[in-house]
Amino acid sequence: MIGHVSIGASFYHCISYCLEDKRELSEEQKQRLSENDALQHRERAEVLEYNKCFGNKHELTEQFKDVQKLSRRIEKxxxxxxxxxxxxxxxxxxQLIEIGRSCAKEFGIAENQYICVLHKDTKEQHIHIAANRVGFDGKVASDSNSYKRMAALCRNLEKQYHLKEVLSPRAFLSAKDRALPRYDNRKEKLKTDIRNALEKATLYSTFEQQMKTRGxxxxxxxxxxxxxxxxxxxxGSxxxxxxxxxxxxxxxxxxxEMNRSERQSKGHENTLFNNSVQARSGSSVGHHHTDELVEIIEKxxxxxxxxxxKPEYGGDHVNPELIKEVKRKRRSISISR
Structure with a gap:
């Protein structure tokens, strides 16, 4: 069993990815692939469990956002x-639902909002969990030692369900793909630093300064x-x-940023306008249509x-904690001999 953990800022896009088909495929391509692979590329997602939430992607997003407001400092x-x-x-x-619940418990979100989704478009069974790190008590689930925790969870689940022990995602690859270079710590660090710098910058000069502060x-x-x-x-490429x-x-x-600034400016102007009209006529005037269009563009x-x-996890990506675990096992075997 192979596990993956990531955190992010957009509920909408994470939930959409979990609930929808791959966007790059047309309906004809989905049908053709389904026939060729004997897999389900159309309507690939099946929700196994809604935990303290319900509805479609829009309703789920709004529910998650409402609870997120209980913690003011959380960025992801x-x-x-x-x-x-x-x-x-x-x-x-x-059994997959049980595994989803075990995973939620391990990462401290068992009492939080989450959906557990089965994807049917690959030969290997796999589930996704899209969760709110913010609980109903306003506390935020920790993401520290996530690789290590996920690796330990996978080993425990393998024993519990009598599954094959899989220490490397390379086990899922073809012989040709296994020849690709393994995990490169230096490049992975650079990738993370670039992404973090871009999150804090809107101008190239700011981005370059952010990279300089990172060494x-x-x-x-x-x-x-x-x-x-x-x-x-x-x-960079x-x-x-x-x-x-x-x-x-x-x-x-x-x-x-420009759209958001314009919306805030218009919102202030509309408030003044509405107050003026209401004072004269006793009725208010709404500008929700314009706000909705701007919001659609923003989305x-x-x-x-x-x-x-978003993080790019190619076929040659191997979690560093899993590599360490393999090395520890090899050392213990050599010592016992």
């Missing part, structure tokens, strides 16, 4: 968990490269952040940003 209230069985293994839906020298030409404190140079992508993200963030921009900024 979304917890996204996934568990994937080894090839050839399967469990009943009741990098930035070289910008036709592309972009970063030199860390060990004098190692890495191209090698970690999924080319210059074009960085500039696109910053441009979208500027557009989003579209946020959606594009989410896709550009």
């Amino acid at each position: 209230p979304v917890l996204h968990l996934s568990l994937r069985l080894a090839p050839g293994e399967s469990l009943t839906k009741e 990098y020298k930035v070289i910008k030409g036709r592309g972009i490269s970063f030199i860390d404190n060990k004098k190692v140079k890495i191209k 090698e970690v999924g952040f080319s210059l074009g992508k960085i500039e696109k993200i910053l441009s979208l963030k500027q557009q989003l 579209q921009i946020s959606g594009i940003l989410y896709q550009l900024m």
Whole structure:
């Protein structure tokens, strides 16, 4: 069993990913793939459990946001968990629900809002949990030691359900894909630092300053490269952040900020206008239609940003805690001999 943990800021996009089909596939492609693979690419998601929430993606998002307000400081209230069985293994839906509950308990969200969803578009059974880190008591579930906790949980579940022990996601890959390079700590750190810097910047100059405070020298030409404190140079394109992508993200963030500023400005003007009309006629005038259009545009921009900024876990990604666990087992075996 392989587990994955991530946190984020957008309930809407995490819930949408869990509940919907892959957006890049047309209906014809879904039908063709379903016939070829004997898998379910159309309506791939089945909700196994709603915990303290209900409804479609819009209703769930609003419910999660309402509870999020109980904690004012949280920047990333979304917890996204996934568990994937080894090839050839399967469990009943009741067992998958039990596993989802065990996962929720391990990460401190058993009493929080979450949905547990089964995806049917891959040969390996896997479930997703989209959860609110903020509980009804206003407390926030910790995300510390998440790799280690997930690895320990997977080993325990494997024993409990008599599943194959899987220490590396590479077990799911073809022989060709296994030849790809393994997890690179330096590149993974750079990828995380770039993403964090972009979250705090709307201008390129601010982004570059953010990277400098993280210990990098930035070289910008036709592309972009970063030199860390060990004098190692890495191209942005090698970690999924080319210059074009960085500039696109910053441009979208500027557009989003401009829309929000305009909406706030219009909201203030509309309030003054409504107060004036109400004072003269005793009735108020609404401008909800304009606000709704601006909000739709904001959601579209946020959606594009989410896709550009979300963590990229390719086939060669291996959790560092799992690698450490393999090394510990090898050491213990050699000592016993």
